[in-house]
Amino acid sequence: MTQWLAPMESYIALSAVMFFLGVVGVIARRNPLIVLMSIELMFNAANLALVTFAKLWANNTGHIFAFLVITVAAAEAAIGLAIVVVAFRKQQYVDVDEASVLKG
Amino acid sequence: MTVPAHPLGLEGSYPLLFLIWLLPLFGAILLWALGPRFKSFAGPIGSTMIGVAFLATLAEWHDATAISGGLAGAHQTLFTWMPGFTFGLLFDRLALIWTLVITGVGFLIHVYSMGYLAGDKAFARFFAYLNFFIFAMLTLVLSDNFAGLLVGWGLVGLASYFLIGFWFFKPTAVAAARKAFVINVVGDVGILFAIVAIVAHVGSISYGDTFAQIAAFSPHDLFIVCLALFIGCAAKSAQVPLHTWLPDAMEGPTPVSALIHAATMVTAGVYLIARCAPLWTASADARELVGVIGALTAIAGAVLGVAQWDIKRILAYSTMSQIGYMIMAVGVGAFDSGVLHFLTHAAFKAQLFLGAGIIIHNLNNEQDVRLMGGLRKTMPFAFIAMLTGVLSICGIPGFSGSFSKDAILTATLAHGHPWLYAIGVLTAGITAYYMFRLFFIVFFGPYRGNVDPSDLGVRHPELAGTAASAGHHPEEMDAHHAHAPAWLMSGPVAILIVPTVLIGWLAFGGADSPWTKFWEPVFPKVSEAGGFVMPELAGTLLVLAVVLAGFAVAYLRYGAPKVLAQSVPRLRTESVRMPPVLANAYYFDAAIDALFVRPSMLLGRFFGSIVDPLVIEGVVHETAHTAGWLGHLFRSFQTGLVRVYALSIALGVACFAIYYVVIGAAR
Amino acid sequence: MIAFWLLSFALIATGVFTITAGKPVYSVVGLLGNFVILAILYLTLNAEFLAVIQIVVYSGAILILFLFVIALLSSGVKPFDIGPDRAPRIGVPAFVFALIGLCVIVFSVVRAAVTGAPNAPEGITGQADAFGSVGDFGVALFTKNLLPFEVTALLLMVAVIGVVLLAGDEKPAPPRRKPHARDLEREPIVKPVEKLIR
Numbered sequence: 013m014t015q016w017l018a019p020m021e022s023y024i025a026l027s028a029v030m031f032f033l034g035v036v037g038v039i040a041r042r043n044p045l046i047v048l049m050s051i052e053l054m055f056n057a058a059n060l061a062l063v064t065f066a067k068l069w070a071n072n073t074g075h076i077f078a079f080l081v082i083t084v085a086a087a088e089a090a091i092g093l094a095i096v097v098v099a100f101r102k103q104q105y106v107d108v109d110e111a112s113v114l115k116g
Numbered sequence: 117m118t119v120p121a122h123p124l125g126l127e128g129s130y131p132l133l134f135l136i137w138l139l140p141l142f143g144a145i146l147l148w149a150l151g152p153r154f155k156s157f158a159g160p161i162g163s164t165m166i167g168v169a170f171l172a173t174l175a176e177w178h179d180a181t182a183i184s185g186g187l188a189g190a191h192q193t194l195f196t197w198m199p200g201f202t203f204g205l206l207f208d209r210l211a212l213i214w215t216l217v218i219t220g221v222g223f224l225i226h227v228y229s230m231g232y233l234a235g236d237k238a239f240a241r242f243f244a245y246l247n248f249f250i251f252a253m254l255t256l257v258l259s260d261n262f263a264g265l266l267v268g269w270g271l272v273g274l275a276s277y278f279l280i281g282f283w284f285f286k287p288t289a290v291a292a293a294r295k296a297f298v299i300n301v302v303g304d305v306g307i308l309f310a311i312v313a314i315v316a317h318v319g320s321i322s323y324g325d326t327f328a329q330i331a332a333f334s335p336h337d338l339f340i341v342c343l344a345l346f347i348g349c350a351a352k353s354a355q356v357p358l359h360t361w362l363p364d365a366m367e368g369p370t371p372v373s374a375l376i377h378a379a380t381m382v383t384a385g386v387y388l389i390a391r392c393a394p395l396w397t398a399s400a401d402a403r404e405l406v407g408v409i410g411a412l413t414a415i416a417g418a419v420l421g422v423a424q425w426d427i428k429r430i431l432a433y434s435t436m437s438q439i440g441y442m443i444m445a446v447g448v449g450a451f452d453s454g455v456l457h458f459l460t461h462a463a464f465k466a467q468l469f470l471g472a473g474i475i476i477h478n479l480n481n482e483q484d485v486r487l488m489g490g491l492r493k494t495m496p497f498a499f500i501a502m503l504t505g506v507l508s509i510c511g512i513p514g515f516s517g518s519f520s521k522d523a524i525l526t527a528t529l530a531h532g533h534p535w536l537y538a539i540g541v542l543t544a545g546i547t548a549y550y551m552f553r554l555f556f557i558v559f560f561g562p563y564r565g566n567v568d569p570s571d572l573g574v575r576h577p578e579l580a581g582t583a584a585s586a587g588h589h590p591e592e593m594d595a596h597h598a599h600a601p602a603w604l605m606s607g608p609v610a611i612l613i614v615p616t617v618l619i620g621w622l623a624f625g626g627a628d629s630p631w632t633k634f635w636e637p638v639f640p641k642v643s644e645a646g647g648f649v650m651p652e653l654a655g656t657l658l659v660l661a662v663v664l665a666g667f668a669v670a671y672l673r674y675g676a677p678k679v680l681a682q683s684v685p686r687l688r689t690e691s692v693r694m695p696p697v698l699a700n701a702y703y704f705d706a707a708i709d710a711l712f713v714r715p716s717m718l719l720g721r722f723f724g725s726i727v728d729p730l731v732i733e734g735v736v737h738e739t740a741h742t743a744g745w746l747g748h749l750f751r752s753f754q755t756g757l758v759r760v761y762a763l764s765i766a767l768g769v770a771c772f773a774i775y776y777v778v779i780g781a782a783r
Numbered sequence: 784m785i786a787f788w789l790l791s792f793a794l795i796a797t798g799v800f801t802i803t804a805g806k807p808v809y810s811v812v813g814l815l816g817n818f819v820i821l822a823i824l825y826l827t828l829n830a831e832f833l834a835v836i837q838i839v840v841y842s843g844a845i846l847i848l849f850l851f852v853i854a855l856l857s858s859g860v861k862p863f864d865i866g867p868d869r870a871p872r873i874g875v876p877a878f879v880f881a882l883i884g885l886c887v888i889v890f891s892v893v894r895a896a897v898t899g900a901p902n903a904p905e906g907i908t909g910q911a912d913a914f915g916s917v918g919d920f921g922v923a924l925f926t927k928n929l930l931p932f933e934v935t936a937l938l939l940m941v942a943v944i945g946v947v948l949l950a951g952d953e954k955p956a957p958p959r960r961k962p963h964a965r966d967l968e969r970e971p972i973v974k975p976v977e978k979l980i981r
Contacts, residue, residue: 013826018787021892023828026791028888030798032881039763040874045807045853049814052845053798056821059837066915067828075833075920076928082840083935087942089845093852094950095980100856108758109869757870763877770884777891 023064030057042108044099048092055085117223122324124260125191125206133192133205135213136172137254139165144248149368151240159230162243166226166250170219173212180212181634188637191260200320206260208639213455214257214380214387217462221379222250224608228470231585232477242282246375249275253380255389261312261322265388269307270347270449272381273300279376280368291365299361303351310344315339325343327394331558335399342395342402346409347387353439354713355413355447360704362436366428370473378435378465383458386439389446390455390639396446397640403447407528410444411539413437416702418546422553423698425574425691426483427472430554434509437467441524444536449642450527452635456623457520463615464508464517470609471502475558482565485557486572492559499559501609504616506555510548510663513656516620522656523623530649531642541662548666552676557687564687571684573691626652787827795821807853811846818842828913 030053031070037050066074100106134630143165147158154161179190189208196202226246233242251420252275256268274297281293299682317332318325333341349355354362365377376382383702389396396403417437438461445454475491475498477482490501508517521544529537564572623631673679679686700706753764794817802812818841825834913919924932 013823014829016790016827018784018827022787022791023824024892025889026794026824028885028892029795029879032885033795033798033802035766035884036874036877036881039759039766039799039877041802042759042868043807045849045856046804046810049807049810049849050802052814053801053817053840056818056841059833060821060824063825063828063830066830070914071958072914072919072923073928075830075915076923076931078833079836079920079924080829080931080935082836083939086840086845087939089848090942091949093848093958094946097852097855097950106856166911755870759870759873763873763880766877770880770887773884774887777887 020064020068024061027057027061027064030054030060044096044106045093046110047108048089048096051092052085052089055081121323122328123191123204124187124324124327125189125208126182126187127191127193128179130176130179130192130205130207132172132176133190133207133258135476136169136176136219137205137258139169140173140247140251140254144244145577147240147244147247151244154240156230156234156239158243159226159351162247163223163226163639164549165247166223169250169254170216170223173215173219176773177212180207181209182365183462183637193206198316200325201263202261202320202322203264204260204322205258206323207258207728209634210387210390210455211257213459214383215254215779217459218250218253218257218380221462221466221612222246223489224611225371225375225470227465228473228605228608231602232371232473233369238282242279242369245275245278245282246371247377249279249381253376256384260324261320261553262307262314262326263321265391266304266307266311269352269384270304272352272384273297273304276300276365276381277375279372280365280552282368282372286367288364289367292361292367296365298363299351299358303348306347306351307343313341313344323391327392330394330398330488333398338395338399339401342392342399343405345388345392345395346385346406349388349443350409351385353382353385353443354436355385355409355440355443356416357704358558359413359417359436360701360708363429363701364431366426366432369467370476371426373432374466374469377432378469379423379462382435382439383442383462386442386446386458389443391766392638393446393451397449398644403449403642407444407533407536410440410442410447411536411543412440414440414444414543415539415546416440418543418550420698420701421550422546423694425486427475427485427488427554428469428483430485430550431465431468431472434468434547434551435461437547437724438465438509441521441540441543444540445524445527448528448531448533449723450524450531451639452632453520453523453527455635456620456631457464457524459622460508460516460520460615463612464505464515464620466716467609467612467616468502468505469508470605471498471505471611474498474501474605476610479565483535484569485554486691487565487567487569488558488563489561489565489683490563494563497606497609501613502555502559504613506551508616508620509551510667511659512663513660515617516615516657518656518704519620519623522586522652522659522767525659526650526652526655529655532648534648541659544659545662545666547606548663549670552667552670556670556674556680557683560675561683564684567684569687573688602633648698669731790820790824790827794824808850811853814849815842815846817847818908829913831915832917832920833915 034050034052034054036059037053038047041047041050059081062074062078064074066072068076078090096106099110103110143162147154153160164672176190182189189206189211191204191206193202193204193249226243227241229246233239236242250271252268252271254268256272259265259268277293277297280296281289283289314326315321316331317337320326330338345490347358350603351358362382364375366373368377386402417433417435417440421430421433421437424433438457442454442457442461445451445457475495478495479488482488504515508515511518511521525537525540525544528540562625623629628634634702697703797813797817797820801810801817804810804813818837822834822837825831882972
């Protein structure tokens with residue numbers, strides 16, 4: 013499949029689009045699960061950029077970094093979901109807007 | 117301590133000078149602090165202080181008149197503040213004469229006050245104020261430098277404020293005191309300006325240094341300095357246009373009017389000009405100005421004296437007019453004549469005021485002459501006393517006033533001012549007219565105290581004849597109003613008859629008189645072109661003729677028997693037909709009100725209602741408001757919603773990204 | 784090139800579907816598609832190992848975790864979107880920001896001149912240490928980047944402990960106690976302040 017290689021700028025642009033899709037998802041959705049998924053989307057955008065640059069500079073540190081990002085994303089998703097579960101246990105629903113104790 | 121470079125007097129140590137100067141201050145402090153304890157004993161204490169000061173003055177006579185090697189009088193250096201600013205006491209002939217009057221007449225008036233104010237609740241306070249005034253006046257007169265003069269000047273103004281407003285529960289008294297003080301401050305500013313100019317030119321404040329370096333002034337600068345000094349004189353001596361405070365100052369007790377508004381404080385201007393004779397001698401323009409103002413004041417005051425019905429106001433305007441004579445005299449350069457008139461005026465004006473005080477006191481504080489009449493039968497002593505005063509002020513030959521008045525008029529003509537001479541002669545006639553008018557209305561005819569005041573044309577009948585109108589508030593008198601022995605009041609008046617009549621005889625003999633010889637070493641001679649020396653006899657006869665004419669008119673209008681029989685309707689007609697110009701004192705008060713008072717109040721109101729709330733408070737208010745508004749703005753960011761926070765994080769990152777991508781790339 | 788365009792279109796479409804789906808399960812499915820497309824893209828970039836890891840770990844573990852939690856939460860009556868939306872139009876600024884950000888990035892990327900970069904060899908060779916292969920990756924991971932690898936292990940352990948602590952024990956809620964007299968005493972402080980304000 014390497015014959016489907018596109019110019020590097022395209023991959024970066026694609027990564028950027030994915031990243032901003034994730035940002036919009038984080039800001040605009042009330043369901044915390046979907047927020048976490050949007051965060052995963054952002055992580056993947058970053059991974060795409062890393063891998064692109066690894067290919068560009070023929071340096072597999074990019075791959076390593078992407079691998080570590082995946083690991084961290086997994087850990088963070090786990091903890092995030094644990095928080096959601098705990099919040100769900102307190103009141104029988106979850107809504108991002110409920111966490112408004114810091115309202116000033 | 118450094119002596120000023122050109123002291124005017126013989127340097128030395130004169131402990132009696134300190135006694136003269138500081139004893140009244142000691143008395144004032146003592147009576148202020150412990151007055152209520154002393155009660156009526158405060159009177160003798162205050163009087164003793166001044167009496168001792170007077171005796172000390174006599175003891176210092178020899179030192180004051182000493183002359184040696186170009187220096188005259190006694191000089192005592194006090195302390196040096198900085199080079200050029202040495203403060204000291206100068207006791208020379210000029211200071212001697214003034215101090216004698218201040219302490220002598222002051223002592224008599226202290227004794228008189230013990231009788232006049234007996235029973236007043238604030239008895240001790242009065243004597244404290246009187247002593248303080250004596251101290252302030254002595255500071256003015258004994259200083260050897262302009263700054264000390266100014267200190268005394270200001271303190272005298274303060275003492276005048278205290279004394280005019282002595283009965284502070286009277287709103288008219290308070291207003292009068294304030295008016296006097298404010299106008300005096302205008303004069304203070306003038307003198308301060310002059311001091312600044314003098315220091316700028318000469319580098320020193322002492323009289324001696326200034327007079328020795330007159331050449332340092334250009335003629336224009338010298339005129340400015342003299343003008344500034346004269347503004348101070350005009351304010352203090354009630355010369356036009358700063359004279360409006362003097363008639364109102366009669367709100368104070370009569371002894372106060374006698375002491376400070378007749379004999380001493382108002383003559384401070386004359387003293388200043390006499391002291392600075394070298395300055396005036398060097399500036400012809402300044403002399404011209406002073407002479408004109410003096411003459412103008414003399415005649416203006418006399419004309420207003422014709423229109424008054426309050427006995428003290430008549431005397432107040434006559435004071436203004438007589439001081440005008442003195443100012444005119446020193447203005448044309450006849451310094452010794454001016455000082456002589458000061459001396460005689462102090463005697464006869466104090467006499468007149470104290471006599472009037474006796475009348476007021478005995479008539480239970482009645483001051484309107486329309487409600488008097490025929491008092492020569494009921495108060496013969498006052499009649500005799502006021503007669504001597506009236507004869508003296510009119511300049512009847514043989515009495516003191518005539519010597520000084522003739523001397524002034526002759527000198528005015530001799531120094532080349534025929535117009536001023538004419539005004540002076542005319543004023544003498546008017547003086548005779550209004551003084552005898554006063555005399556006839558008060559002492560002749562039927563007693564009108566029981567007549568309904570509105571029948572006499574008195575405008576505020578509810579105030580006439582009551583204690584409140586003249587000052588003694590009924591509650592201010594002790595319940596058992598012990599009448600003080602009558603000799604306390606009549607004694608000083610009797611004593612004053614002597615100088616009223618005789619003191620002018622010091623100048624008998626013209627150029628060879630003891631008086632002229634006394635002043636020869638002091639005053640420089642002023643020579644003017646165009647002077648006409650009138651023979652003495654002719655001059656005296658001319659003035660006498662005018663005076664007798666004034667007397668005749670007064671007699672025909674007020675003193676003739678058939679006039680006296682009709683006194684009530686005639687007085688009423690005159691009251692009603694009094695021209696408003698005269699009744700309102702040439703509208704000076706109205707003019708000052710419109711020119712200065714109203715604009716000041718408008719300005720104050722402008723600042724108070726517009727600038728203050730909008731600008732100053734506005735700045736403060738708007739600062740606080742902006743802080744609050746900013747706070748609200750930033751508070752609105754704290755919605756508490758996680759999504760909004762996420763958005764703001766994103767925006768922050770965006771800013772960073774833009775910076776690094778767009779701007780960083782440009783580098 | 785067509786392939787790339789198709790892939791990129793699919794990527795964006797699944798992304799949009801993820802963030803705009805009505806139900807969370809749909810989002811998970813969308814995300815799954817996204818990850819698979821991404822793995823294909825990695826393959827085009829010679830990152831074979833990473834592509835496999837992407838599918839195994841991301842879509843095989845993390846997404847399953849998501850599904851489990853959704854299942855757990857959906858046992859409630861209506862667990863999501865209950866209260867009123869407190870920031871209903873927040874999508875607008877978010878979208879605008881995203882658009883601007885995107886333009887900035889694309890603009891800068893297009894403008895940047897990438898020069899003199901050695902390109903990795905094309906095509907998948909069978910060599911064990913070819914660029915992007917497992918061998919190459921393993922060598923790099925266990926030699927040059929050993930420390931990050933070990934730290935990551937630590938990180939994962941911390942994550943596990945954290946999850947257990949957070950969501951492990953289901954303690955019953957403590958009983959509501961009657962307010963202590965001390966607490967009631969604190970009330971009067973408010974009243975004088977109120978009197979001042981009123």
